[in-house]
Amino acid sequence: MIAFLEAILIMVVLAVVLGAVLGFAAIKYKVDDDPLVDKIDEILPQTQCGQCGYPGCKPYATALAAGEAEINLCVPGGEDGVRKLADLLGKDFVPMSAEVQVEKPKSYAVIDENLCIGCTLCLQACPVDAIVGSAKHLHTVLVKECTGCELCVAPCPVNCISMKPVPENLTSWKWHYPVIPLKVKKQA
Amino acid sequence: MMTSPFVAQPMPLNRLMYRVIGALLPGMAVATWAFGIGVLVQVALAVAVALATEAWCLNLRRYPVRPYLADGSAVLTACLLALSIPPLAPWWLVVLGTFIAVGFVKHLFGGLGQNPFNPAMIGFAALIVSFPAQMSRWAAPLALAPADLDAVAQIGLIFTGHLSSGAGFDAVASATPLDAIRTGLLQRIPLADILGTPKFGALGGAAQQWIALGYLLGGLFLWQQRVIQWRLPVVFLGSVFLTATLFYWANPAHYASPLLHLFAGGTMLGAFFIVTDPVTSPTTPLGQIIFAGLAGVLAYLIRVLGNFPDGVAFSVIIMNIVVPFLDQYTQPAVFGRKKGGRA
Amino acid sequence: MNSRTIFPFHGGVHPPEFKDLSSGAPIAAAPLPSKLVVPLLQSVGNCARPLVQVGERVLKGQKIGAPDGALSVAVHAPTSGIVTAIGPAMLAHPSGLSEPAITIEPDGEDRWIDRQPLDWRNVEPRIVREHLRDMGIVGLGGAIFPSHLKIVEKGKVKTLIVNGAECEPYITCDDRLMRERAEGILAGAAIVRELLGAQQILVGIEDNKPEAVAIMREAIRASGLPADVGVVPTLYPSGAAKQLIKLLTNIEVPSGVRSTDLGVQCFNVGTLYTIWRAIEFGEPAISRVVTLTGNVERPGNYEALIGTPLNELLQLAGVRPQATGYVYGGPMMGFELANLDIGLSKAGNCIIVRDAVHFPPRPLEMPCIRCGKCADACPIELQPMDFYWFTRSKRYDKLEQWQLFDCIECGACAYVCPSHIRLVDYFRYAKSEIWADERQMKAADHARQRHEFRQFREEREKREKAERLAARAAPKAVEANSEAAPVDAADAERAARIKAAMERAAAKNAALNVESAPLVEPPAAPTEPALDEEKAARIRAAMQKREEEKARLAAMSPEERAALDAEKAARIAAAKEKAAAKKAAQEQDKAE
Structure with a gap:
């Protein structure tokens, strides 16, 4: 009986001591991290297109941090983005739903000058101020600033905005992943 | 389109493997001379099962069978395993062991280059843990055999478990030299007496010392051919030797001489063929030294302090676990970023 | 043969050399080709800006492209003739992409401009650097780095190294250059040495070039330079x-x-020779020595003009049948050309015509067994097999930690791999993925900034409007009958401010658009570059008109206003219809 009580006492003392050490370490050596919302926002591609259903990337990041949103809603981020979010949030990877069009080539908007009536609706829609122009004057898209979010296409009353894919140039050209042809014996 | 480099002159993978198998041949030949044709039967069985298992697994994984079978890695695993088990062990023992080695340890983990453990050693460990009785069914060398064991008798023994005379295996069973030392010491027989029995020669076990020499020759051939580097075998043998020396100095009556430990059991085979397996050993120089050193120490400790007569297999397996860790933390300095380098 | 101590580096491989294919004959001058496609991108960095128009006559050595930015050099016409085209042309680059190029049709006269040597001893170093930049001098060893940026301020560099090693198999252009033009190379080295203030010159030559060693040693002795051959x-x-x-x-x-921070600078022998010609003779870099070798009838070295179409160049050497491809550069670091309709660039030191015997197809790639032969061969003492594993598992953070960007892509690791793994392909893929990721992050950060500023701007406008409304609430009670006008005036004032701000932004961005890559198709014409007086007056007139219209509207009765609205709606509908009809017609045109 005494041995039993001794054993219990030793375990309790050990637990208290170790718990105190851990608690002390947790408080004294606490790492000051970026808040989770900022970390998520770093991963999101900042096109502010709203295709996730939230009015911008920061609101989506906030919703993700609060656990209110699914991680596979961001279209411009693509599968890569979903994987990075899954890694960061410790969730399982969820593939994007089939209706959502994934892996669109990066595009930029082009305004057809002949049709533009200068209504400024697209100007007000652009989340990064990539369209310049004034009322009753020609509008134009600053290609360097355009993120391809397509928010300007819908408001245009004369439907003069189209999306063109960004042409590949020497800086953006990438080497391909080496593909080794294996003779696959049986197809599934 | 082709990409650079447009020329290449490697020693191809299969030639590398066949060289290693070739280096095993001297040891294998001596073992056959010492223990009889049983050795070759085990090797043949193992090779056949290994190739069959590999072909079946590759098929399941939808890989092209011919190039992967031809690379010789399965044959090598089979030979190593077959040379580690008793020559007169029942046929199903080596079949099971090879199947585990090639099927489980190699292909379940992803095939060539992906296994975290040495397949032959895991096969050996699985066998010795699961079938300790059959795995200790070592026969005495032919020169010392109590009964007459010709080739036919050996094959009969392997496949049926009985001698033609109707006697069982016990008629010819005999412990390995290391096993004899261990059991003898447990029975409090003085070491000198144990070593005096005809089972022991000048360097180690009477037959085993020659087999070990065969492996040593094969290992030197591999080193000369630049298939293996000096670090792993030298450090492994060195650490076995050093640890044995320490224990020997402490108590020469109880611990055998370091030279015996070098030439008995699987030390030579382990040093040149098992520890040097590229897939499961570290890639960095410092990592290799640590790996081989600790493996040597562990092998000796398991031998003298543990339950098994030979610890090489287990020590290598334990060190295999640590290899990724060693690789990560012993990365050598890169050109231009060395401390104290002239920069 | 050697008097200097050599400090060997780790690793390295010894591929078969095949240098005697092309090293026997002296450098032959290539004849004028039928056309010259001179790329405007001739160095790392920015494309040059074209200075000529189509149809213009140019002289040999005339500057036809101006440097654009700090990391850029000038481009010159390699011969006299007429500019027939300025537009995208395929580059000698593994991507097969096109960059702007100037096509010149030679007139056969090969007339030089008036060439002026530079009195480099008596001008500021800055002038010498600008001269080199304006002469289009880039590194001719293959890296095409602008040489003027390598001549740093005096005193930093103690040792000038002349790179005559030429370690890649098949290439012999530097070998022949050293054998035939050693004095020129040393003269260039002397100039660079004085500019750098270096104390000694070391010429590095591999021991498979004994004639070059002897000739360079003799030339050094004759010149009296503090130089030595290692x-x-x-x-x-x-x-x-x-x-x-x-x-x-x-x-x-x-x-x-x-x-240079460690006191050494390295120049290729070809670059030094070109520097000498540029400074002592005022000749810009318009030609280079190319080794044409491999499966050809007459392998050898040819001095060809930059921009020579490669198919015409190879005709000089006579391509044999059974050619299976063309390698630009050496067999270890070169790349395969998709087609030969490309102009020779300053990086083109060699073209190898492949055949199936010497360049057999790749055997099947087997898995990596971590044998470590690649790490043994790596001259930078990296761990290529770890790069391979990390690339396959896309661990880009680990790749950077393991110093992937130290890799010089020499190919020694892939040369020795027993499993025939295309190691360098994995590294190049990983590097371009990591760079693409970085670019994306930068673009995302930039977009985030603009978005946040936009939100801030909207907040600010709301606040200002609220303040103004509040400020107007007091005087509004007093000036009851003229309330329309001040509101409009305030609104108009705000509208004017916004317009002015937008126009300023448009002006700035239009200016930016002109500076960068004007020849990559501009998607829409930028707005008027300047807010000139005429436009300002027009805007003011328009605003005035709007105000008058608003006043009229206010004075109208509801029925009149409704009628006016209806009329306006009808006009807009008509315009939309017209636009829609036009678009439909356009689409029909496109479909046909």
Whole structure:
């Protein structure tokens, strides 16, 4: 009986001591991290297109941090983005739903000058101020600033905005992943 | 389109493997001379099962069978395993062991280059843990055999478990030299007496010392051919030797001489063929030294302090676990970023 | 043969050399081709800006492209003739992409401009650097780095290394250059040495070029320069700048550090020769020596003009049948050309015509067994097999930690791999993925900033409007009948301010658009570049008109206003219909 009580006492003392050490370490050596919302926002591609259903990337990041949103809603981020979010949030990877069009080539908007009536609706829609122009004057898209979010296409009353894919140039050209042809014996 | 480099002159993978198998041949030949044709039967069985298992697994994984079978890695695993088990062990023992080695340890983990453990050693460990009785069914060398064991008798023994005379295996069973030392010491027989029995020669076990020499020759051939580097075998043998020396100095009556430990059991085979397996050993120089050193120490400790007569297999397996860790933390300095380098 | 101590580097491989295919004959001058496609991108960095128009006559050596930015050099016409086209042309680059190029049709006269040597001893170093930039001098060893940026301020560099190692198999252009034009090379080295204030010159030559060693030694003795030839053992890649520096001086230059910070600078023999011609004779860089070798009838070295179409160049050497491809550069670091309709660039030191015997197809790639032979061969002492595993598992953070960007892509690791793994392909893929990720992050950060500013701007406007409304609430009670006008005036004022701000932004961005890559198709014409008086007056008139219209509207009765609205709606509907009809017509045109 005494041995039993001794054993219990030793375990309790050990637990208290170790718990105190851990608690002390947790408080004294606490790492000051970026808040989770900022970390998520770093991963999101900042096109502010709203295709996730939230009015911008920061609101989506906030919703993700609060656990209110699914991680596979961001279209411009693509599968890569979903994987990075899954890694960061410790969730399982969820593939994007089939209706959502994934892996669109990066595009930029082009305004057809002949049709533009200068209504400024697209100007007000652009989340990064990539369209310049004034009322009753020609509008134009600053290609360097355009993120391809397509928010300007819908408001245009004369439907003069189209999306063109960004042409590949020497800086953006990438080497391909080496593909080794294996003779696959049986197809599934 | 082709990409650079447009020329290449490697020693191809299969030639590398066949060289290693070739280096095993001297040891294998001596073992056959010492223990009889049983050795070759085990090797043949193992090779056949290994190739069959590999072909079946590759098929399941939808890989092209011919190039992967031809690379010789399965044959090598089979030979190593077959040379580690008793020559007169029942046929199903080596079949099971090879199947585990090639099927489980190699292909379940992803095939060539992906296994975290040495397949032959895991096969050996699985066998010795699961079938300790059959795995200790070592026969005495032919020169010392109590009964007459010709080739036919050996094959009969392997496949049926009985001698033609109707006697069982016990008629010819005999412990390995290391096993004899261990059991003898447990029975409090003085070491000198144990070593005096005809089972022991000048360097180690009477037959085993020659087999070990065969492996040593094969290992030197591999080193000369630049298939293996000096670090792993030298450090492994060195650490076995050093640890044995320490224990020997402490108590020469109880611990055998370091030279015996070098030439008995699987030390030579382990040093040149098992520890040097590229897939499961570290890639960095410092990592290799640590790996081989600790493996040597562990092998000796398991031998003298543990339950098994030979610890090489287990020590290598334990060190295999640590290899990724060693690789990560012993990365050598890169050109231009060395401390104290002239920069 | 060797009197200097050599400090060997780790690793290296010894591929078969095949240099005697092309090293026997002296450099032959290539005849004028039928056209010259001179790329405007001739160095790392920015494309040059064209200075000529289509149809213009140019003289040999005339500047036809101006440097654009700090990392850029000028481009010159290689011969006299007429500019027939300015537009995208395929580059000699593994991507097969096109960049702007100027096509010149030679008139056969090969007339030079008026060439002026530079009195480099008596001008500021800055002038010499600008002269080199304006002469289009870039590194001719293959890296095409602008040479004027390599001539740093005096005193930093103690040792000037002349790179005559030429370690890649098949290439012999530097070998022949040293054998035939040693004095010119040393003259260039002397100029560079004085500019750098270096104390000694070390010429690194591999021991498979004994004639070049002897000739250079003799030339050094004759010139009296404080120079010495260091004969290095033939081992690939001893001609890589970092490896040569280590061999001759035992200084290890890490990646990311400039070798000048450690007191050495390395120049290729071809570059030094071109520098000499540029400074002493005022000749811009318009030609280079190319080794044409492999499966050809007459392998050898040819001095060809930049922009020579490669198919015409190879006709000089006579391509044999059974050619299976064309390699631009050496067999270890070169790349395959998709087609030969490309102009020779300054990086083109060699073209190898492949055949199936010497360049057999790749055997099947087997898995990596971690044998470590690649790490043994790596001259930078990296762990290529770890790069391979990390690339396959896309661990880009680990790749950077393991110093992937130190890799010089020499190919020694892939040369020795028993499993025939295309190691360098994995590394190049990983590098371009990591760079693409970085670019994306930067673009995302930039977009985030603009978005946040936009939100801030909207908030600010709301606040200002609220303040104004509040401020107007008091005087509004007093001036009851003229309330329309002040509101409109305030609104108009705000509208004017916004317009002015937008126009300023448009002006700034239009200016930016002109500076960068004007020849990559502009998607829409930028708005008027300047807010000129005429436009300002027009805007003011328009605003005035709007105000008057608003006043009229206010004075109208509801029925009149409704009628006016209806009329306006009808006009807009008509315009929309017209636009829609036009678009439909356009689409029909497109479909046909």
